[in-house]
Amino acid sequence: MPRTLVLTKHPRDYETLIEAARLPDLTLVAASEVEDGLARGGSSEVLVGDPGRVTAALPRLPNLRWVQLTWAGVERMLDPALRRDYVLTNIRGVFGPLMSEFVFSYLLAHERKILQRVEAQREGRWDATLPGTLQGKTIGLVGVGSIGAHLAATAKHFGMTVRGYTRASEESSHVDRYFHGAARVEFAAGLDYLVAVLPNTPGTRRIVDDEMLRALPPHAMVVNAGRGDTLDTEALIRALQEKRLAAAVLDVFEEEPLPPAHPLWSTPGAFITSHTAAPSFPADIVGVFVENYRRFARGEPLLYRVDFERGY
C-alpha cells in the first residue's frame, strides 16, 4: 500500500480524481497533512507533482521510489546536486492535442481576420474583406517529436504542406519534407508559418535566429511554444518592427513572467500568450498516473520514464 503524496498547485483537484480511480492499495496522503514540513507525507513512496515542489521535497522523502511529474519538462530534475535514486516519469502524449488547439487557434484567427472583424463591429461596419485559408499554405515545424507530429496531423487536416526541421529524426508521416543541420535557410524559405515546439533537450538554443527569420517571407507568422531560448528575441523584434514578418505568437520566454518593461509587450504583431499553450490539466495527468500506478503495483516498467543521463 504505497503512500502517495500530491504536491501541485491545486492538490485537491488531483486527489479527487485519484480517489475516483479507486486504485488498489493506494493510500493518499492528504495535502492538508503536508503543510507542516511534510510531517506525515515524509514517509511517502510515491510522489505526484511539479518540478518546483518535487525538487524542494526530495531531500525529505527517505522512502521515495517513484516520482510522477505533472509536466513534460524535466530540466530542473536533472540538477547534478539532486538525488537520482528513484524512478522518474514525466507526462508525454497529452500535450499534442492541446498544443494543436493553441497553434491552430492563432493560425485560424490570423487567416479569418478575427481581430480586424471585431474592430469593424465596434464601428458598426459590415466588413466583407475576404478571409485567407490554410489550404495550400506551408507550415514549418522546428522540432517534430510527439507534439510536432500532432501539429503535422492537424495541418494535414486543414490541407497544408508540412516541413519539419529536426536533428535527425523523420518519424511523422504527416511531414512532407524533412530538413536537418545546415539546411536552416532552405527550411524557412517561403514558409507561411514557422512553429517552434522544441522539447527540453540541450543544443537547441537560438535555432530560430536572425538568419532563419530573414529567410521567411514578410507575410509569415512565427509561433514559439517550445522554450524561450529557442528564439532570438531581439532579432524577432527587429523583424516585426521592420515589417519583415506579419506576426509572432509567443508563449514562452527566457524570463517568465515576461518583465513589464519588456519591448515585446508593445511590439506590433507580437501576441503574448503567457505560457498557457499546453497546461497540465489534472484529468490528463491523473490518466497517465493511474496507468503508471497499475504498472508500478505489478512491478512492470512505467510509461514515460526519464533517463537521467540522456536528459529525457
Place this chain on the structure above:
Amino acid sequence: MPRTLVLTKHPRDYETLIEAARLPDLTLVAASEVEDGLARGGSSEVLVGDPGRVTAALPRLPNLRWVQLTWAGVERMLDPALRRDYVLTNIRGVFGPLMSEFVFSYLLAHERKILQRVEAQREGRWDATLPGTLQGKTIGLVGVGSIGAHLAATAKHFGMTVRGYTRASEESSHVDRYFHGAARVEFAAGLDYLVAVLPNTPGTRRIVDDEMLRALPPHAMVVNAGRGDTLDTEALIRALQEKRLAAAVLDVFEEEPLPPAHPLWSTPGAFITSHTAAPSFPADIVGVFVENYRRFARGEPLLYRVDFERGY
C-alpha cells in the same frame, strides 16, 4: 467551340484561371465585351457566374445550354418566372473545408481566450488564465450535408462528441448521434456549441428558435453560417442579453448587409462576420468548372446538377 461568358464580380480572376487550364475548343468572351448589354456575349452557350448577374442575363442568351454557378445557393435561380431550358450546376464540395476553418477559428478563439489575452497584453499584464479545450466538448450540427460532414470530421480531429439534427439523413460517420423532427430540445440540451449550417432548402425557417436556445447551457456558443432565417434573431438577442448564452457568431442575416442600427452590432457576446464564412475563391470555382467543361465537351453528365423541381 462553346462560347463561354464569365459574369462575376472579378471576372478577370476567373478568366485568367480558365485560360490557364487550356480547355479544348473553349472560346472565352472577354468581360470587357460584355459591358454594352451583352452585345457579343449574347451568343454564348456557357455561362459562369453568380445568381444575381446570371438571372439578369438569362433573357438575353438565346443559345444558352449550361450555367455553372459560382455559389452553392440556387434559390434565386428557382424563381418560376425564369427560364429552365438549360443545365444548371452549382458549387458543392469546396465549402466544407472553408466552413471548417471559419467555425473552428471561432471555437478555438473562444476556448483559448484570444480576445481576453489581447486585452491583457494591451495592459502589459501576464495573463496565465487557463485556456479551455475542445477535447470532450459536444458540438451539435443543425444540418449535416457535405458541409456539416466536414465540420463533424474536424470536430472529431479535436476530440469532440458530435450530434447532428437533420430532417432524416444520417450519412456522416463522424456524427455520434442523430436527432430528427420533434427531438429539438433533446438535441440542444447540454451542447457546448450549436452550429447551424443548413443548406438553401425550404422548410428550415427558424429551426433555431427560443425553445432550442433555452435548452442550451449558459456557457454555450451558437454559430450561424447557413442562412439568416434559420435563427430567431430576437430570441437570440434576448438569450445573450440575459446571459443564457455565452456567445453567438453570426455570418448570415435576414437582411444583408446588416443594417447599421440593428441591435446585434452591440449585443454583448455577438460576433458579426459579415457573410465571409465560405467565400467562392476563383481557384476553387474554376476547378469545378474545368472538370464540368471536360464533361460538357464529351457530352457526359455534369457534376452538381441542380434539379429545378426539388430545388437543390
